[in-house]
Amino acid sequence: MTLLDLKVGETAIVNKMAGGFRMQVQLKNLGFHEGVAVKLAKKSVIGGPLMVTVNGSNVAIGRGIASKILVSPADDVIEEAHETDSAHGTAE
Amino acid sequence: MKQILLTGQPNSGKSTFFNSLTGYKALTGNFPGATVSYQKGSLNLMGTLYSIVDLPGAYSLIPNDKAELETKKFIINEQDSTIVNVVDASVMSRSLEMTIELIELQRPMVVALNMVDSARKKGIRIDSAKLSRLLDLPVVETVANHGRGTLDVIRATHGAKAPSNAATLHYQRDVEQEVLQLADKLPDDLVRSFRVPKRTVAIRLLENDPFYVKELKRYDEILLKEVENSRHRLEAGHDRPANFVIAAERHNLAMSIFEQVTSFERTKPTLESRLDTVILHPFWGYLILISIFYLFFTGVFKTGAYFEGWILTQFQLLEKALGTWLPLGLWRLITNGFVQGLGAGLGIAVPYIIPFLVGLSFLEDTGYMARIAFLADSIMHKIGLHGKAIIPFVLGYGCSVPAVMAARNLESQRDRVIAASLAVMVPCSARTVIIFGLLGYYLGPGYAIGLYILNILVIGALGRLAAMLDPRVSPGLVLEIPAYHMPSLKNIAAKTWIRLKDFFTVVIPFLIIGTIALGIMEYYHLDKSVNHILSPLTVSVLGLPKAVGTTLIFGIFKKELSLMMLFQALGTNTLTDVMTIQQIVTFSVFTVFYVPCISTIAVLYRETGWKNTLYVIFGTTGLAILLAVAARIVMGVLL
Known part of the structure; x- marks a missing residue:
């Protein structure tokens, strides 16, 4: 399923961003990475963008791009989720 | 002199930080990409002179758009400077990625942990001492919009060294x-x-x-x-x-x-998320958007018209007085020109420009701009662009130059060219003066709003045409929606002043010289030949008085001039005496659409190349003639 399939208020984990290089860089810049929890905060009119909460900030994403972000549903993930797949490379 | 480079992710508050150190110089805005080129300022702190550079925001040092490229080049070229990384504490996890990239450069550096107050409101507490240890850098907490901590950051740059501990960032x-x-x-x-x-x-x-x-x-x-x-x-x-x-x-x-x-810490849902439920609502959101713009423009018009009448009367009195003192002749013409120029500048432009700029600054600082991009996304897709491209258009209502520059924030070259070329057609504050000061003032606000709507429709149609001619798909919207901020009066006043300064230092002198030049030209009957050359267009095609020819030429230098010099050219302060309603409408339509001013042409050339600039120059002229003729015909039928 993709971001578009989420209902407002639902949280999901990003599995894959199936788009071109630029799109992936743009999304990563704003905190979208595989394994990150995202919440669908707002949905606009048909054809309009989504607003997604990731790491406590809100990002507007057009439908075209949203349809390329594959997610899987996640339960009980807190809103300010900041877990990642593997937080290695500790800086201690 | 020590040079300090302010770098960080978009909308982390670099320009606000810069202003708190150097006095208000940089234009700030609560949306990602408010700064698109660098700005320098200086600070004298305890006898040491610092040169502070505010760079455009960048998510990464591998540039993704033109603004980021400028930042990267600047950092690499200015090897002897100290980097101050401004980090928005409320979105620190992702901002740190840029911090790590900067640390990898192994240069003297300080981290300014900005907006710690809004982070706290969101329930995020950061141990800055520990952060400083982990990064091996001085970390200073700041709240730049209240000027808190910014000087401490500068003090911390003393003895800042390259983070040697960066080895831990393996x-x-x-x-x-x-x-x-x-x-x-x-x-x-x-x-x-x-x-x-x-x-x-x-x-x-x-x-x-x-x-x-x-x-x-x-x-x-x-x-x-x-x-x-x-x-x-x-x-x-x-x-x-x-x-x-x-x-x-x-x-x-x-x-x-x-x-x-x-x-x-767990926090209650903020006021913000509740506010967004209404402001981004599929129905109410648009109603609010339209109401805001309606109130904005009627507010500007009401305030402006109130003062325009009063100021113009004063100058008319002055002119009458001068008429009795001075004998007829060249001197009389020149002083008259001077008084009329100044009167037109102060009487027509200032009353509209000030409320307009205040409103625009307010809009920029609240965080509403990014919300407009959100609401406009589906409409912008119809003209082959996406939501972020609305920002150049909205800024275009202020001035076309920053509007063209703002297109730098768009990802693809095609989007940049289309957005920049269309944004120059949005009536800037100078043309707003023409719309309100001429059309609105003499014929009523209905005409002014009508012209705005016509303008939006024309731009929409051209965008649609561009999308059909070049059907490459726009990359799609990805835009951070920033937190709302209550704009500070101080900041709004400062921004208005920065933008207005240009009006007093450039436009008014220009206007005075222009009107005097026109006075001299009139005296030697030179204006007659210019008007004569232009008369096939102005008189035959557009049906305007012959004397407007020179004003249209002056208008290319500064858009306001076409209206203000109209008074001088026609020798009156009450235009309805010498122009019919039909002529006023035709003139307004023509001046709103024809050739962008010289500064805009220069910046358009720099940003999009000469070929596109030529298209815009000839395209807008052709379009202006077409629309003005249409306006003439329509008004002829109606009246």
Whole structure:
């Protein structure tokens, strides 16, 4: 399923961003990475963008791009989720 | 003199930080990409002179758009400066990725942990002492919009050294090894020419940064093979493109640091999210948007018209008085020109421009701008662009120059050219003066609003045409929606003043010289020949008085001039005495659409190239004639 399939208020984990290089860089810049929890905060009119909460900030994403972000549903993930797949490379 | 570079992610408050140090100089805005080119200012702190540079925001040092490229170049070229990394504490996890990239440059650096107050409101608490230890850098908490901590940051730049502990910011073992192996193979003189550390060059090559790859290819093609081999090994081991392997490493490092220094508190849903429920609502959101713009423009008109009448009367009195004192002749013409020029400038422009600029600053500072982009996304797709492209258009209502520059924030060249070319047609504050001061003042606000709507429809139609001629798909919207901020009066006043200053220092002198020049031309009957040459257009096609010819020429220098000099050209302060309603409408339509002013042409040329600029110049002229003739015909039928 993709971001578009989420209902407002639902949280999901990003599995894959199936788009071109630029799109992936743009999304990563704003905190979208595989394994990150995202919440669908707002949905606009048909054809309009989504607003997604990731790491406590809100990002507007057009439908075209949203349809390329594959997610899987996640339960009980807190809103300010900041877990990642593997937080290695500790800086201690 | 020490040079300090303010860098950080978009909308982290660099310009606000800059202003708090150097006095109000930079235009700020609560939306990502408010600053698109650098600005310098100076600060004298305890006898030491600092040159502070405010750079455009960048998510990464591998540039993704023109604004980011400018930042990267500046940082690399100014080797002797200290980097101040401004970090928005409320979105620290992702901001740290940029911090890590900056640390990799191994330069003296200080982190300014900005907006700690809004982070706290969101329930995020950051242990800045620990962060400082982990990064091996001074970390200073700041609230730049209240000027808190900004001077401490400057003090911390003293003795700031390259973060030697950056060794702790290592990637995962296999990736780090690949990086170091490649770094070892890089020849010293090549690395020196890049002026960044070896490890960073290796990372950039693995990330396939086109700049470094191109340089390496020029230098040594065999080495490029080595890079490709390393990349393949990384890709095989991690099952994703090498640049994303590196990006993931940086992300994980950032996350790990973030988790070590942050603690969370549960907070109630903020007012903000409730506000957004209404403001971004599929129905109410648009109603609010239209109401805001309606109130904005009627507010500007009401305030402006109130003062215009009063100021113009004063100047009429002055002119009458002068008429009795001075004998007829050249001197009388010149003083008259001077008084009329100044009167038109102060009486017509200032009353509309001030409320307009205040409103625009307010709009920019609240955070509503990004919401407009959200609401406009589906409409913008119809003209082949996406929501972010609305920002140049909205800024265009202020001035076309920053509007063209704001197109830099768009991802593709095609979007940049289309957005910049269309944004110059949005009536800027100078043309607003014409619409309100002429059309609105003499014929009523209904006409003014009508012209605005016509303008939007025409731009929409042209956008649609551009989308059909060049059907490449726009990359789509990805835009951070910033937190709302209550704009401070001080900041709004400062921004209005920065923008207004240009009016007093450039437009008014221009206007006075222009009106005097016109006075002299009239005296020697030179204006007659200019008007005569233009008369096939002005008189035959548009049906305007012959005397408007010169004003249209002056209007190319500064748009306001076409209206203000109209008074001088026609020798009156009450235009309805000499122009019919039909003529006023035709003149307004023509001046709103025809050729952008010289400054806009220059910036358009710089941003989009001469070919496109020529298209715009001839296109807008043709369009202006077409629309003005249509207006003439329609008004002729109606009246």
